[in-house]
Amino acid sequence: MRNVYIVGxxxxxxxxxxxxxxxxxxxxxxxxxxxxxxxxxxxxxxxASALNGSLEVQSQVGPMVATAAGISGIEAVSIxxxxxxxxxxxxxxxxxxxxxxxxxxxxxxxxxxxDVLDARRERALxxxxxxxxxxxxxxxxxALWAMLMRRxxxxxxxxxxxxxxxxVNAHANGVANPNAMYRFAIxxxxxxxxxxxxxxxxxxxxxxxxxxxxxxxxxxxGLARDVSAAPVCVAxxxxxxxxxxxxxxxxxxxxxxxxxSTATALRAARMTHRDIQVLDVTDPHGITAALVLExxxxxxxxAAVALARDGAITPKGALPLATGGGCKARxxxxxxxxxYQVVELVAQLRGQAGAAQxxxxxxxxxxxxGGIGATxxxxxxxxx
Amino acid sequence: MDLAKHWRIRHARYRLxxxxxxxxGEVRFPPAPLRPGEAHDxxxxxxxxxxxxxxxxxxxxxxxxxxxxxxxxxxxxxxxEEGPLVTAQLTDCDLDQVTIDMPVEMxxxxxxxxxxxxxxxxxxxxRPVV
Numbered sequence: 209m210r211n212v213y214i215v216g217x218x219x220x221x222x223x224x225x226x227x228x229x230x231x232x233x234x235x236x237x238x239x240x241x242x243x244x245x246x247x248x249x250x251x252x253x254x255x256a257s258a259l260n261g262s263l264e265v266q267s268q269v270g271p272m273v274a275t276a277a278g279i280s281g282i283e284a285v286s287i288x289x290x291x292x293x294x295x296x297x298x299x300x301x302x303x304x305x306x307x308x309x310x311x312x313x314x315x316x317x318x319x320x321x322x323d324v325l326d327a328r329r330e331r332a333l334x335x336x337x338x339x340x341x342x343x344x345x346x347x348x349x350x351a352l353w354a355m356l357m358r359r360x361x362x363x364x365x366x367x368x369x370x371x372x373x374x375x376v377n378a379h380a381n382g383v384a385n386p387n388a389m390y391r392f393a394i395x396x397x398x399x400x401x402x403x404x405x406x407x408x409x410x411x412x413x414x415x416x417x418x419x420x421x422x423x424x425x426x427x428x429x430g431l432a433r434d435v436s437a438a439p440v441c442v443a444x445x446x447x448x449x450x451x452x453x454x455x456x457x458x459x460x461x462x463x464x465x466x467x468x469s470t471a472t473a474l475r476a477a478r479m480t481h482r483d484i485q486v487l488d489v490t491d492p493h494g495i496t497a498a499l500v501l502e503x504x505x506x507x508x509x510x511a512a513v514a515l516a517r518d519g520a521i522t523p524k525g526a527l528p529l530a531t532g533g534g535c536k537a538r539x540x541x542x543x544x545x546x547x548y549q550v551v552e553l554v555a556q557l558r559g560q561a562g563a564a565q566x567x568x569x570x571x572x573x574x575x576x577x578g579g580i581g582a583t584x585x586x587x588x589x590x591x592x
Numbered sequence: 593m594d595l596a597k598h599w600r601i602r603h604a605r606y607r608l609x610x611x612x613x614x615x616x617g618e619v620r621f622p623p624a625p626l627r628p629g630e631a632h633d634x635x636x637x638x639x640x641x642x643x644x645x646x647x648x649x650x651x652x653x654x655x656x657x658x659x660x661x662x663x664x665x666x667x668x669x670x671x672x673e674e675g676p677l678v679t680a681q682l683t684d685c686d687l688d689q690v691t692i693d694m695p696v697e698m699x700x701x702x703x704x705x706x707x708x709x710x711x712x713x714x715x716x717x718x719r720p721v722v
Contacts, residue, residue, distance in 0.1 A: 327658075344703055345715075345717075346655060351651075355669055358650065359647065359692070362692050
């Protein structure tokens with residue numbers, strides 16, 4: 209298998225784009241990723257979108273984006289894996305280039321969530337869980353995370369306020385990201401006094417679903433040197449799955465898809481946890497980030513919240529997290545999040561992350577999970 | 593109308609009927625299809641007791657479409673005494689009354705109505721054991 213490189217990135221701001229269609233957002237991101245490279249050189253297009261079908265917006269998003277980009281005719285397909293859609297689409301692009309069949313592949317994550325009212329969006333998001341045995345009871349994805357948070361607090365003796373460092377860090381970093389939805393800092397006091405969404409999760413520990421598109425260009429090694437001055441190597445790519453329903457798991461606080469895909473990726477890259485200098489994970493809530501860090505092996509069980517409290521997740525800490533603002537401050541573009549993560553981490557590896565820059569970062573890990581971790585996609589990126 | 597997809601799992605929804613493995617005695621809920629390689633009679637129907645304890649719980653304040661009129665409502669993961677964990681609403685219970693490990697029992701209630709011309713979906717919820 210050939211080495212695979214990221215040679216272009218692009219993204220729209222995340223937000224409420226009332227005047228924009230999914231296609232127009234997708235093409236803006238793709239055009240930015242292409243830069244001077246003609247779109248006609250793209251050999252295949254993978255589009256990640258979690259909700260485009262279920263919000264009754266449009267299916268066949270692959271040909272939709274290809275048509276809008278003026279490259280209709282090429283191989284194009286849409287990929288749905290809930291909030292892991294972006295990472296899973298990136299893996300398909302890496303496999304395609306590594307196979308030798310195509311030399312240049314575009315990956316676009318696009319989500320248009322604000323054309324419907326909140327209740328319909330909640331219903332669509334809940335379908336990332338089990339429709340027959342979870343969603344029919346009126347449980348939301350947020351409420352599932354809330355139940356895990358309450359059990360985690362019960363098992364390990366934390367209070368609600370102990371989770372505040374996650375959204376506080378995300379917002380502090382979001383200030384430096386021009387594409388972030390919320391570019392302002394928040395305090396732990398504000399997090400504590402926010403109204404409840406699903407006890408014990410408060411409003412400021414919940415991401416906001418929004419519109420956005422992000423794009424990556426994936427190239428073979430030979431082409432990468434020709435078209436990019438600073439190609440970023442995809443050192444590993446791994447996808448794993450877990451049961452669709454949370455209640456089917458032996459230990460609900462253990463995200464086994466995260467454990468498996470992280471371990472597989474580290475092994476493929478011949479690295480250990482200590483080699484990872486900056487990471488981005490699916491973090492709509494502090495509890496999500498905590499459980500991901502623990503299953504991924506970056507923290508002992510029950511210790512991730514304490515690590516965050518001690519400052520480890522800030523850009524100057526040992527486990528810099530959400531340097532682009534994470535789901536909370538960047539805004540939650542659902543199926544596109546996995547591409548936004550990589551756009552932000554490529555900026556880190558190129559030393560272009562501004563105030564959220566992790567000094568000297570040359571190895572990064574991007575991981576996105578779908579629903580409550582039924583799918584996990586992990587990528588390790590290196591600057592050579 | 594969505595009739596068939598609710599009708600075909602009526603035994604599980606109305607009386608908490610899961611499955612028991614004929615050899616190992618393992619009880620599972622919800623029932624699941626045969627896996628590749630399993631003998632056709634590996635699992636037999638098994639009605640669970642409906643008794644359990646709250647593993648964790650939350651209150652849904654931003655409901656999905658179809659549940660707007662019920663909000664805010666209690667949702668829980670219940671550890672049934674036979675072992676399986678199940679997701680369901682808590683009922684006959686104040687929002688501030690629930691604790692982890694609280695004993696609960698299954699009752700059959702209306703889950704939701706599928707619009708003015710649609711089905712009314714019934715199923716299990718859990719209430720505190722008094």
